[in-house]
Amino acid sequence: MTPSHRKMLGLAVAPLAPVLMMLFPSQILRDGRLSLNDRTSALIVVFVLVAGYTMSFIVGVPLYFILRLRHWTSWLAYMSAAYVMGVIATPVAGLIWVFWRTRSWLLVVQTGSNLPTILPDVLLTSLLATPIGLLFWLIVRPDRRG
Secondary structure, three states: OOHHHHHHHHHHHHHHHHHHHHHHHHHHHOOOOOOOOOHHHHHHHHHHHHHHHHHHHHHHHHHHHHHHHHOOOOHHHHHHHHHHHHHHHHHHHHHHHHHHHHOOHHHHHHHHHOHHHHHHHHHHHHHHHHHHHHHHHHHHOOOOOO
16 A cells, blocks of 8 residues: 555544444443434534544544654654644634534634633543544554655
């Protein structure tokens, strides 16, 4: 597989990591059956997929070029970059979720003004993005030539 094919595969597969992390515990807890019967669970999965792919393209691709330019090719660099992507994406995704559920700009502004109080939650939730960086690194292996 050529390096460009590995990059395309990594970009296609890596954003699935947070959803897989969310689904596997639910499978274990529900006797091995994938149970997305309630509408909220299904919406959360769809929202995480859309947010993951969107942020991977908008933030992740530029971060990849920055890492490559700086010759930072370790798995830790890619996981850290994915964490930064999560720190950027989590509040934005949260505000979009508020608007999507309420259709109220006023509530979005009120929620946005509370972001400093939920900063620990944002930092913790951003950990869901780190497997994106690790999975991308495992597929692309930027530390290897050719």
